[in-house]
Amino acid sequence: MTQSRDAAMQWQVTCQCGWRTHGTREQVIPAVKGHGKQAHGLEVSDEDVMALAVPAAGG
Ligand SMILES: [Zn+2]
Numbered sequence: 001m002t003q004s005r006d007a008a009m010q011w012q013v014t015c016q017c018g019w020r021t022h023g024t025r026e027q028v029i030p031a032v033k034g035h036g037k038q039a040h041g042l043e044v045s046d047e048d049v050m051a052l053a054v055p056a057a058g059g
Helices: 025-040 046-052
Strands: 011-014 020-023
Touching (some): 011 046, 020 025, 025 046
Antiparallel strands (some): 011 020
């Protein structure tokens, strides 16, 4: 098993409303921020996003 650098790690975030996204930190952070603002009128920080993120299984 190869070690993954943080930058390449895949994450999954599921919103309270059932909306879901996955990808690297670079992808999920803006996606979740955009969703929070558009769908819920919420401003979320990078830390908020990563607090919700769970590592996505490979594949
Ligand atoms: Zn939502």
